[in-house]
Amino acid sequence: QVQLVQSGAEVKKPGASVKVSCKASGYTFTDYYIHWVRQAPGQGFEWIGWINPKSGDTNYAQKFQGWVTMTRDTSISTAFLQLSRPRSDDTAFYFCARVGYYYDSSGPFDCWGQGTLVTVSS
Amino acid sequence: EIVLTQSPATLSLSPGERATLSCRASQSVSDYLAWYQQKPGQAPRLLIYDASHRATGTPTRFSGSGSGTDFTLTISRLEPEDFAVYYCHQRSNWVTFGQGTRLEIK
Numbered sequence: 431q432v433q434l435v436q437s438g439a440e441v442k443k444p445g446a447s448v449k450v451s452c453k454a455s456g457y458t459f460t461d462y463y464i465h466w467v468r469q470a471p472g473q474g475f476e477w478i479g480w481i482n483p484k485s486g487d488t489n490y491a492q493k494f495q496g497w498v499t500m501t502r503d504t505s506i507s508t509a510f511l512q513l514s515r516p517r518s519d520d521t522a523f524y525f526c527a528r529v530g531y532y533y534d535s536s537g538p539f540d541c542w543g544q545g546t547l548v549t550v551s552s
Numbered sequence: 553e554i555v556l557t558q559s560p561a562t563l564s565l566s567p568g569e570r571a572t573l574s575c576r577a578s579q580s581v582s583d584y585l586a587w588y589q590q591k592p593g594q595a596p597r598l599l600i601y602d603a604s605h606r607a608t609g610t611p612t613r614f615s616g617s618g619s620g621t622d623f624t625l626t627i628s629r630l631e632p633e634d635f636a637v638y639y640c641h642q643r644s645n646w647v648t649f650g651q652g653t654r655l656e657i658k
Contacts, residue, residue, distance in 0.1 A: 465647070475596075475639065477647035491646065525595060530607075536643045538586040538601035540608075545595055 432456040434464075434526050434543035441549045442516060449512045450546045452526035459507035460484040463529040465539060466500065466511045468522040478524075480535055481509055489535065516550045523547050554578055556640050556650035564658040571627040573653045575640035580620045584644040587616055587625045590652075591636045599638075600625060632657075 437451040452464065466478040479490035481500040488500045499512040509526055523545040530540030555578040565571055575585065583603035588596035598607040600616035603623060613628040627634055635657050640650040 467647075467649075474651045475641075475649040477649070530598070530601065536584075538598055538607070538643070539588075539596070539641070540598050540601075542595035542597075 432528070432541045434528060434541055436524075436526060436543040436546045439547040439549070441551065443552055444517055444550055445515050447512060447514045448516060448548055448550075449510055450524050450526075450548065452509045452511070452543050454483075454507045454509070454528070457528075459502075460504055461533055462531075463533075463535045463537075464500075464502075464509045465527050465529065466524060467527060467539075468524045469545075470519075470522040473522075476522075478511070480529075482535065483509065484533075513548070516548070518550050518552075521548065521550050554581060554642055554645050554648050556642055556648055558638075558640060558650035558653045560653060561651075562654045562656060564656050565630055566658045567630050567632055569630050571625075571630055571634070571655060573625040573627075573638055573655070575618075575623040575625070575650050577621045577623075577642060579645075581642040581644035583619045584642055585616075585618070585623050586641045586643070587614075588639045588641065589634075589636045590639065596639065627655075630655075 433455045435453045442448045460483045465480040502509045525545045526543040527539035528541040529537040531537035557576045559574045587600040590596045599610045604616045637652045
């Protein structure tokens with residue numbers, strides 16, 4: 431079955447880079463875009479951006495441009511989200527999600543990773 | 553940025569009752585709207601996409617309607633497992649989510 435499995439929780443000091451992984455299985459990784467979304471504890475969702483797993487092209491929400499990087503490794507069907515210079519208010523669950531439409535950057539998110547809690551604290 | 557406003561923030565109902573959840577967009581999103589269910593400690597689950605289409609595995613008691621700026625998620629007869637938080641999501645212009653409606657047992 432289609433599945434996205436994310437890496438485990440991270441605790442980082444402010445300014446220390448953190449990288450979260452999202453491993454896909456059950457489908458052809460390069461056929462479906464991956465989006466990243468975050469949710470602060472007890473709060474709603476905030477969209478970060480997407481990556482085209484085939485080309486590596488990315489598109490970031492303005493708020494995250496310049497300090498967030500999305501990459502992928504097609505050999506292991508895994509997408510990555512790197513946060514550089516995170517602050518305490520970046521503490522949140524970070525989710526990867528697959529677009530449910532074939533090779534389309536826009537669409538409903540039909541499969542989500544389980545979420546990775548990133549805690550930024552001194 | 554398109555703002556999605558969900559109402560009510562909290563809905564208290566009993567099993568067997570009908571639930572009506574609203575999502576209003578600050579500008580038209582056509583029918584590019586989805587609904588998700590999230591339970592504590594879990595990732596969201598897609599219920600409805602493109603305003604009115606049930607996702608694979610979504611029970612028929614869930615239905616979505618609307619277009620443009622006003623959307624509704626209806627649960628015809630609440631089951632115990634339906635008590636959760638529900639979010640709407642638009643993809644017409646970038647991506648935004650509503651703040652959620654908590655459906656709790658009365």
